[in-house]
Amino acid sequence: MTETRMQPNGNPFAGLGLSDPLLRAIREVGFEEPMPVQAEAIPIMLAGRDLIAQAHTGTGKTAAFALPILQRLEPDGTAPQALVLTPTRELAVQVAQTFHRLGKYLDTRVLAVYGGQPIERQLRALRHPVDVVVGTPGRVMDHLRRETLRLDQVRVVILDEADEMLNMGFIEDVEWILERTPRERQTGLFSATIPDRVAELARRYLRDPVRIAIEPERVTAPRTTQVFYEVAPRAKVEALARILDLETPASAIVFCRTKSGVDELAHALQALGYAAEAIHGDMSQVQRDRVMARFRSGQAELLIATDLAARGLDIPIVSHVINYDIPSDPESYVHRIGRTGRAGAPGVAITLVTPRERWMLRTIERAIGQRLQQRTTPTRQQIVQRQRELLGASLIEMIERNDLDWAMRLVDELAAYHDPAVIAAAAVKLLAQQRNLDPERAESLFEEETDQPEPGMTRLILNLGRRDGIRPMDVVGAIANEARIPGKRIGQIEIGERQTTVEIPEELTERVARALSRTRLRGKPVRVETTRTRPAVR
Known part of the structure; x- marks a missing residue:
């Protein structure tokens, strides 16, 4: 494995061998000079070499691989020529947007595929020629299994945030995808850190890669x-x-x-x-x-x-x-x-x-x-307690000032008609309203639960999460196979550290809950709970 470490040279983008349409788009985006990772990575990737780039988010790495990919795309292709794998849908969207902006004058066709978006929309888009596919491993695997995505003409594969894909349990999925791409491809691996498992992945799937390391500029947070x-x-x-x-x-x-x-x-x-x-x-x-x-x-x-x-x-x-x-x-x-x-x-x-x-x-x-x-x-109880504490502190502060003569005279006058305790309670309530502190409001503000399923859907809560190695594809597969339900009918999936939530049509609640209760995910038994639902609008 060859390793190089070059200092930022400050050359403008024109010195990197990029085409005029790309330089025009770069000017419109507002880039003035290449960032270190761009200055180092772009010439390497333009030369067709495999690359390991150790660079953090915020260092300009997306443009470092997007620009050479755009430069080397063949016009009028009939299938994807580049594949970018990202750990999250949010990053997939950001990367796809960068490709769109930089490829503006090349008429580049870019598609982001990720979970949480209706797959029908992606299926329609894939019926037309696409140059670059940016996606999360799970959704890319889904399309490959459906045979709605072709990788036989892919010439460049980028693994973005490889260490995060490792942390999220996607490395095996990445390997599964790489096995289905042409062997004579160019591969770029971008990662903030290079743990052993990522280094092993690089040894298996990259050919004599050049390695660069960009030291991030230390940013300091204020004392807060x-x-x-x-x-x-x-x-x-x-x-x-x-x-x-x-x-x-x-x-x-x-x-x-x-x-x-x-x-x-x-x-x-x-x-x-x-x-x-x-x-x-x-x-x-x-x-x-x-x-x-x-x-x-x-x-x-x-x-x-x-x-x-x-x-x-x-x-x-x-x-x-x-x-x-x-x-x-x-x-x-x-x-x-x-x-x-x-x-x-x-x-x-x-x-x-x-x-x-x-x-x-x-x-x-x-x-x-x-x-x-x-x-x-x-919790509501914590909010109520906190607001009572604030009111109490304000009252104690006022008492300790010992400047209550006119207020005491008013209390004496009112005490002839009302209990002094009631007068004090009314004063406290006025103070709360003036300071926008209202324990009664805090106690009732969230009576209506806002985190509800979509209309007509039920949310199931499973007792397994990230710490158990659960991935969205595990949940989809279990429901589809055990309950005999098409994957397209499964709604939003959220995987937390200790539990997973999945939305399904209301009428299938019992069927799916029974099926999941009889199965195992990652070798562990599943317990299922059901949340409240809203009726569908008819």
């Missing part, structure tokens, strides 16, 4: 309390509301990934009674100025924003920064949480992480050199 909550995607709004009620931030910025996400979250929080304002690039300057005026004056306690909208804003010190959507790279994370904990003031940075986003969290932790503290979503 950093925590994360792992939540299901459909429970994020509820989880955020509970966290807000527990933390009671004086002012906070909540970051979302997209402009539409900002609007949706702001409306959801406003409907729950929070003083939230949205700000993003589609708003006029007048609208943005009004929002910022309300936020600075305290009329709005929560500013819901995209990264782009928050840059350059004169935002005062905030007590909390909340990553409603986890950022895709460590630099963005540090930039966001730098909004709190300024000038020596204490700050809190909170990140909501879905199970599929744990790999992004680990990337951030490696880059900043510290682990985030994990907390569990607050």
